[in-house]
Amino acid sequence: MKPKHLTTLLLWEPRHIREVLDLARKVKKDRDKYRKALKGQSLAMIFEKPSTRTRVSFTVAMWELGGQPIYLSTLDMQLGRGETIGDTAKVLSRYVHGIMARTFKQSTIDDLAQFAAVPVINGLSDLYHPCQVLADLQTVQERFGKNVEGLHLAYIGDGNNMAHSLMIIGAKLGMKVTCIGPKGFLPNPGVVKEVQRVAKQHKAVIEVTSDLEQVKGANVVVTDTWMSMGQSDPGGTKMKTFKPYQVTQEVMRRADKDAIFLHCLPCHRGEEVTGEVIDGPQSAVFDEAENRLHAQKAVMIYLMG
Ligand code: CP
Ligand code: NVA
Numbered sequence: 001m002k003p004k005h006l007t008t009l010l011l012w013e014p015r016h017i018r019e020v021l022d023l024a025r026k027v028k029k030d031r032d033k034y035r036k037a038l039k040g041q042s043l044a045m046i047f048e049k050p051s052t053r054t055r056v057s058f059t060v061a062m063w064e065l066g067g068q069p070i071y072l073s074t075l076d077m078q079l080g081r082g083e084t085i086g087d088t089a090k091v092l093s094r095y096v097h098g099i100m101a102r103t104f105k106q107s108t109i110d111d112l113a114q115f116a117a118v119p120v121i122n123g124l125s126d127l128y129h130p131c132q133v134l135a136d137l138q139t140v141q142e143r144f145g146k147n148v149e150g151l152h153l154a155y156i157g158d159g160n161n162m163a164h165s166l167m168i169i170g171a172k173l174g175m176k177v178t179c180i181g182p183k184g185f186l187p188n189p190g191v192v193k194e195v196q197r198v199a200k201q202h203k204a205v206i207e208v209t210s211d212l213e214q215v216k217g218a219n220v221v222v223t224d225t226w227m228s229m230g231q232s233d234p235g236g237t238k239m240k241t242f243k244p245y246q247v248t249q250e251v252m253r254r255a256d257k258d259a260i261f262l263h264c265l266p267c268h269r270g271e272e273v274t275g276e277v278i279d280g281p282q283s284a285v286f287d288e289a290e291n292r293l294h295a296q297k298a299v300m301i302y303l304m305g
Pocket of ligand 1: 050051052053124132264266
């Protein structure tokens, strides 16, 4: 059965992910064909955190599919004054055809999905970023072909929402995902345990390590900011701990010679990645950013169409 929401890709079967990636490819190829796919539909977009890509790509996606996006900052909503998530979800469901939300807690997204009568899409939480990794996999498929089984993706950096979602999508699609970072900042052990269970079912390999040498032979090298939204680093301890894990040309040389570099953006040149790498020939970050538009159109057509 098709999923009702996209709260986390953990709840999607591999075939759902493949269907959405196939649709994303079609939607990108023929941008005009889907002009009426969501005609007359509205999407409420709830933001507890700032955004450039997610806000603009969902907005444009709705316009291009014939629908209407509604931007809602929680600062301006009754949610910010104590209205419950349940009541908000029920009320919005009487007006709109879908809800996208960017939140701190994953439980906010899960609660929205529990109470909404319409599809709920996770536009990033502290735990997951599923729309981003669908765009990432679309980019990987463009460079390496549709079959990503056995490809090696190395994520170097903070064990954050991106690390979790990359491990999940990699596990579902039969990839090898190596998550590399300093001790104390590795991915959530509960998520890792669940992902490793999923990986076994799909002949995927998920590794978590502090050994940067494990980037060896990777086809895709990914990093993300060391400081996610809502985090602070008084005294700069975290930044110092992460310095040896910066993605440099030297790190890229240890990966496969045809490796690509991905970053969900926004990036901090000179911190998690050098300018040389992110602005260099192996970088696919702007294709990746563009693919947010196509992948999210596919998600919305899949869930709301
Ligand atoms: N990658 C991403 O989600 O970017 P924004 O924070 O700009 O939406
Ligand atoms: N890990 C980052 C991703 C930003 C798109 C954050 O949560 O801030």
